[in-house]
Amino acid sequence: MGGADSLRKPGTAGQGRSAPSLRLRLLALVALLVLALIALGALAVWQAHGEGRRQAEGRLLSAARTLSHRIDLEFVRAEALLTGLAAQPGLAEGDAEAFLAAAARLGPLPDGRVLGLARLDQGQIANTARGRLPAPTPMPPALAAALAAEGTAISNQYPGTVTGRPTVAVAIRLRPAPGAPPGEPPVALGLSLPGEAIGAALAGMPLPPGAVAGLMDREGVILARSAGSAAVVGQRAVPALLQAMAATPEGVARGLSNRDGEASVVAFARAPISGYGAAVAMREAQFEAELHAALLRLALSALPVAVMGIALALLLGLRLRRALGALSGTPDGTRLAEVEELARALAEADAARATADAARSASEAALRERTAWLEQAQRAAAVGTWMWDFTTAELRWSEAMFRLYGLDPARHGPATLALWRSHVLPEDRAAGIAALERARATGRHEAEVRIRRADGAIRWIRASGAVDYAPDGTPLRLVGASHDITEQRLLAQEREARIAEKDLLVQEMHHRVKNSLQLVQGLLLMQARDAADPALAEKLREAAGRIVSIAAVHRRLYEGAPGEAQEVAEHLGGLVDDLTRSLGSSDRRIDLEVDSGMRLPADRMAALGLLVTELVTNALKHGAGRITIRFTPGAEGAVLEVTDEGTGFAADFDPTAVRGLGMRVALAMARQLRGVMEVLPGPHGRVVVRLPPTTEDAADAVPKSD
The missing domain is CATH 3.30.565.10 (Histidine kinase-like ATPase, C-terminal domain)
Incomplete structure (x- = not known):
């Protein structure tokens, strides 16, 4: 039994080599498994980072669109004010006193805004800051543009003629007064808005942490900025951003260098009415910081797995050594040192798990914060998002969409087509449904309908969307957004009502002229009958005949289509x-x-x-x-x-x-x-x-x- 005796000898060369070799192999196996898990986790983190980046860029673009619409809203309000003021008597003739009296009835204007009246041959006649002006006084660019062409003119930024501060202006050309001779120089009304008024579009605008928003005119000159405004107002935006905005009306530009030389991601959008630009930027370092934090959380999550694997390898090695020791007759030691080492490893694994749980909780809190920010942005812009599945006919609404309809999502449950139909007014329901169905064929959805909110208010809603397709071209779903356009509709209706009122006044004036001509003709004929001098009577009858001719010309010109060719x-x-x-x-x-x-x-x-x-x-x-x-x-x-x-x-x-x-x-x-x-x-x-x-x-x- 010499082979058995030799196996029992403690400290022999064979026994000393076998135990370390087995332990090292077990540790290597654990290391390979842990590295494989870390690689898979890193791949998942990278993909999640890419998706998160796309969503973050989408939020930046949504904020830029909202800012561009806020700019246009300021200009639409200014145009509505000018249109209402233009209906006041005396303004079409360029009467400075009538203008100042009408402006005084409006009361003081906010944010240092200034109303002005200009005439092509006299320059600026009067404004609400200085009253009647001596001739010639320079006029803002928008007034000059409005005098040169009909319609509404919106200027780029310029030094204000009154304050010298950065200013923009809106102006409209007035229609000639009835009876004005041909070739009369045109008159225009304008409203100058200081930079603070345009910058108000940034007030209350929810932005992602670390993001900076800016507003530009059509030439790329910065009007306002949410951070560092005083240093950059009046300067042009960086050339790379201007080139991107010249190529497309909206989008996301990546890798642009800001004024501090830092690489940034910039989302931009052009305002559809004024052509002004809005941009929201975030440093690339912020996107990379999220990636680094995610990788750190992955490493912390993998640490307990690695520790537990090492502990299991050590425990398995210990048990094998005990079994080999029993076979060789070696006394079974307690190995207290290895047990204590295992206890310490388990304690470290438990601490690492607690750290990973804390990191996961922080990530979930950040996700909830970003979701709340998106909901707040939709609420501020009165925009709701929705999705309609063509296959299942399922309709999904965001919380902002429920609020748009005056509903509480917690009480009304999931959205349905029946819920939507119940709020659309009956006279608009067929057109709204037809627009949804038409999107299947065209790939685009555009519709305007009136709804009755839960509180009974009637609102105008504009919906826009696009179809998502399967790889084989089958339409899967319609994804879109809806926003409240009631204010724009009311402004348009008010404008139409003013035009109708003016047309009614013109018709009344023509009717009175016709009656007056008939009265004058009758008086002339009466005087002709009573005149003792035949020559005078002939002259009076001749004058009455001319009155008849004038009345005939007037009737044919104005009773059909007054003012038209x-x-x-x-x-x-x-x-x-x-x-x-x-x-x-x-x-x-x-x-x-x-x-x-x-x-x-x-x-x-x-x-x-x-x-x-x-x-x-x-x-x-x-x-x-x-x-x-x-x-x-x-x-x-x-x-x-x-x-x-x-x-x-x-x-x-x-x-x-x-x-x-x-x-x-x-x-x-x-x-x-x-x-x-x-x-x-x-x-x-x-x-x-x-x-x-x-x-x-x-x-x-x-x-x-x-």
């Missing part, structure tokens, strides 16, 4: 019929030759109608035979010709020397049309008026006779 052929045809009836010329034939398709503005048509009336009346009184009216448009203007078959005009006839009222009225109307009137001598009466293409392209009318 008129068809020349239709207008002159009706005017000839009226003249035939009113002037008692049924025994004289009046022919009209005019090309159809030409239209003239109401003011030029009125002058043309009076001109034709006077020339035809003159031919009826002093000419003979058939009267012919020709109106021929051309590239160089139009030509009006009135002829009769009478004896005609003498060679030395001078229309400017005639004392008769008819020829003087005809000359005045020709001047108003910026035309040239010629009285041609010959066997028949012939008057030719040449009209320019536009009133701006010709000089004043000059009477001319051969």
